[in-house]
Amino acid sequence: MTKEPLVKGTFETKKGKEIVITGTHVLNVVACVAALMLVIVLLQWWRTGEHLPFEILLCLVPAIVSGGYNLVKWLRARR
Structure with a gap:
């Protein structure tokens, strides 16, 4: 993996x-x-009572986890 930014x-x-x-x-x-x-x-799930589509969770959770990882790295660097 390179040290170059993905988008600059x-x-x-x-x-x-x-x-x-x-x-x-x-x-x-x-x-x-x-x-x-x-x-x-x-x-919406809470209001309607319908189960969440699995595809939505499959798309959203990895982005949230990687963003959380970046947040933890940023907080540690600020110490």
């Missing part, structure tokens, strides 16, 4: 500061969206 882009703020967007940032956004989607699906 730049964003310039109004103050002229340049922010680099890497693959880790993209993965964290995907993990947040997946967690939100899982909450919405669970609320």
